[in-house]
Amino acid sequence: MKVTLLVIGKTDDKLLKELIDKYHKKLKHYARFSYTEIPDPSRRKSLSIDDQKEQEAQKIESLIDKQSKLILLDENGRTFSSRSFASFIEKEGLQGNSNLTFVIAGPYGFSDSLKAKAHLLISLSKMTFTHQMVRLIFSEQLYRAFSIIKGEPYHHD
DSSP: OEEEEEEESOOOOHHHHHHHHHHHHHHTTTSEEEEEEEOOGGGOTTSOHHHHHHHHHHHHHHHSOTTSEEEEEEEEEEOOOHHHHHHHHHHHHHTTOOEEEEEEOOTTOOOHHHHHHOSEEEOSOSSOOOHHHHHHHHHHHHHHHHHHHTTOTTOOO
């Protein structure tokens, strides 16, 4: 299975970056995993929020493999338990959808045009987290999902 995680902006916090890298290294034992940080256009104050979201969408679309299933992390998306997320990942692989691209947006979320192209929107929580923390939380949940699928003792119910 090929799993791609695209994110807007850099991870500035050194401690978070170390933890994110730890889970990304572990993920490579389960899947062809890749991680890409896309430069954040919001640093340009001359752009409106809608223009920023559209620029992000264009860059994201240019990086998506056409064979990949696009899944956006969005506060209004579907929620999963860790086990149900693992089942979702396993089911996608069994159905031949072995190429998944997950995307974490910038501070203003996704453009409507990108949401319309997504196969699924996922929410990690009703709570709000920094985008840098979401990278860590999602990376850990992705690792947890693969460890559940493999029947490893990492997850406890």
